Amino acid sequence: MPVITPSPRPPQPAEGGPETPGAPGSVPPGAGKALRARLAHHRAWRTRHPRTALAVRRTTTALSAILVLCALLLPNRLTALEPSRFARIPVEAVIAAVLLLCLPRIPRRVAAALFGTALGSLTVLNLLDMGFTEYLGRSFNLVLDWSLLDDAQSFVADSMGGAAAAWAAVGAVVLAVSLLVLTALAAVRLGELLAAHRERAARGALMAGTVWMTCVALGVQTFGLPIATSSASRAAEAQAHRVVDTLRDEAAFAKEAKADRFGATPGAQLVPDLRGKDMVFTFIESYGRSAIEDPVMAPGVDRTLDARTEALAKAGFHARSGWLTSATYGGSSWLGHSTFLSGLWVDNQQRYRTVTAGDHLTLTKAFEKTGDWDTVGIMPGVQKAWPEADWYGLDKVYDAFGMGYRGPKFSWSTMPDQYALEAFQRLEHGRKRDKPLMAEVILTSSHQPWAPIPRTVGWDEIGDGSVYDGIEASGVRAADVITDSARSKEEYGRSIQYSVTSLTQWLERYGTDDTVLVFLGDHQPLARVSGDRASRDVPVSVVAKDPKVLDAIDDWNWTEGLRPAEDAPVWPMSSFRDRFLTAYGSVPHPTGAGG
Incomplete structure (x- = not known):
């Protein structure tokens, strides 16, 4: 009987050992041995x-x-x-x-x-x-x-x-x-x-x-x-x-932005009662209600507001002030700016992109639409391309590099407010022109971390800004303030005093019978300064020499002077555009589904 000899079985890799080189999931030659060696060494150590x-x-x-x-x-x-x-x-x-x-x-x-x-x-x-x-x-x-x-x-x-x-x-x-x-x-x-x-x-x-x-x-x-x-x-x-809410809000807000009470109003019917006036809309960075009411900051800020109210009165200017509730808090200033000027509640980045990509009428663009004003922007905080200028209706924009400043930066702020205002006067407001001027001005010296803070100098000494070299070098360092809440409050209060003083001194020095100034804060400072339970309210003031300008808003019941009373009216910031346009004779011509 024949003996059947089984064929030799090919050698198989040991379990967990290296596979055939080049096969999927194979381990490089020597890797398995090295791994086993490490495991053996670990077991030996244990x-x-x-x-x-x-x-x-x-x-x-x-x-x-x-x-x-x-x-x-x-x-x-x-x-x-x-x-x-x-x-x-x-x-x-x-x-x-x-x-x-x-x-x-x-x-x-x-x-x-x-x-x-x-x-x-x-x-x-x-x-x-x-x-x-x-x-x-x-x-x-x-x-x-x-x-x-x-x-x-x-x-x-x-x-x-x-x-x-x-x-x-x-x-x-x-x-x-x-x-x-x-x-x-x-x-x-x-x-x-x-x-x-x-x-x-x-x-x-x-x-x-x-x-x-x-x-x-x-x-x-x-x-x-x-x-x-x-x-x-x-x-x-x-x-x-x-x-989910963000994605839903995007679609809902896009529809809301198409509705505009004054969207189809002809230029001739926009702000007719302000014809011939130089209009200046100014935002003071982080100028919030806490600056006026917080026990640490309020004494100095209130003294400044009262003193500047009196100084403006001697120059023939009078003011009315109230409160607006900002759409943002602690930062993202552009959300406050767009909310105030568009009449829409712009409280996130997607809403900002949506509204600035559309044709919703801004308060500043309303002046451009009339054809009766030259429109400019003074934007010391802008340091890159800013396509939103067209949406705001600004014919010309002076950014951080366009005002001839040769001095030092003050932390985040590219230049002191006093310099920015003097540059505005030199480049636009003080020029002879065929039309009155409408300007949007952003003041940045009160931007966190509030160190170092510029010091007010003589207006004739400002020059190209080199005068600030020594002031910046001798100022408080940001690192000494940024983590200290008490110190931040003190320096924040000082920065607001500086900004308000610079702006009102500019008006006192260069304002005319036809100058109208509207200024406000864009948002409250961060919670470390304003407090954990602080409101989102900011002060807003209208200042003018012509009594008719203030008579037009008499039914707003705002407080006389630059310091709004505690019980002064509080409105959403988004309501200001329509109230302002209505007060100065604009005729509504709605567009969109919400009209």
Whole structure:
């Protein structure tokens, strides 16, 4: 009987060993051996140092648990960042533990990594919410606000220097990436720990869930906070709702912007009662209600307002003042400017893009539309292309580089307000012309961080701005003010006094019988200065020599002088355009669906 000899079986790679070179998923030659060597070395180290290895494992596990717990319980407001916030039971931890216990090894690791990454992302968003609330009085918008991070870096560069801004940017990126990676690794480690002690982990999860439900049912609290919480889920839900609301708002606002009460009004029927007047609309950066009412800042600012009211009266000028509620807070000044001049509530970047891309009539463009005014913009804060000038109806714009300034920057502000106003006088207001002038002027010396602040000099000494070299060099450094709330309040108050004094001295010196000045703040300063519960109100004043100008707004019931009374009327900033156009004889001719 023949003997059948089996064919020799080709050698198979050992399990976990290197695969055929070049095959998909193959390990480069020698890599498997190196990996096994490292694992062997690690096991040998644990064998030689069992106590140290145990301590490292326990420490790593404890740190992982702390990181995950803190991420689950982290609030999105700095004012809520208290130890008591972290002495609670997050329901998300209980649910995640039960889910991971039910999964086999590979799905468990994937689920844990995804959970940790999501938790890290939520932590980054909570930190962004903290920063935005502190500076802008609102939460971070996941859809719209990424572009503002570049502005934040520019602000840090102007305040603290380019190197500090670069390191801050690198640090922020490293922190964000580290949070994503570390929370993912921490969640995976905890998932493996649960699987290694499945019975005890299951009992623990059951007990934690029971305690959580009991605390919810009984409303158990510690330090005024409920022990049982679902704060992480609520934070994630809030972010999701914010995204959905933003996308819906974009379409709704685009429709709203097409409706314009004065959109079809012929130029001849716009502001007929102001014909022949030189109109100056001026925004004072961060000039908010807190400057007039806060016990730290108000004494100096109020003295300045009262003194300047008296000085203007001696020069023949009189004023009426009230309050407007700004669409922005702490920053994003362009939102306040566009809200005031368009009559629309422009409180986010998408609304700003929408309205400036359309043809909604701005208050400044109304003067251009008449054909009876020359229109200019004095924009010392503009340092790049600014296509919005056409939407604002400005025939000519003088930016940071167009006013002949040769002096130093004062932190973020490219030039002192007094210089900008003197340049306005030299370049436009003081020139002989065939038409009266309508100007939009943005004053920036009161922009944060309020250090160093310019000093008022003789108007004849201003020249090309070189006179400010010594003033800037001897001023307070931004680094000494930016993190000190009390010092920031003091310097902020001084900056408002400087800006108001510069503007009213300019009017006193160069104003004529036909000059009409409207000036206001664009928003309140950040919460560190204005206070956590400050309103969004800003002062607004109309100043003129011609009594007919102020008689036209007599029914507004504004306060006489530059300092509005506490109980003076408060209007939304978006209401000013229509009230102003109506007061000075404009005839409505609506356009759009809302007309």
